Amino acid sequence: MASTSQKKQYELRSMEIWITDRCYTPLLLLFHLINNSVFDAPPI
Secondary structure (H helix, E strand, C coil): CHHHHHHHHHHHHHHHHHHHHHHHHHHHHHHHHHHHHHHHCCCC
């Protein structure tokens, strides 16, 4: 019984990580893009 709930918890955790990766990675890329454009822009 314990192993079944453990497996379910593991599956939930991996799904959580997958969703986080799917959402977080594009945000991180966007953040880097914005940062780079800010630093590349000539200072006013």
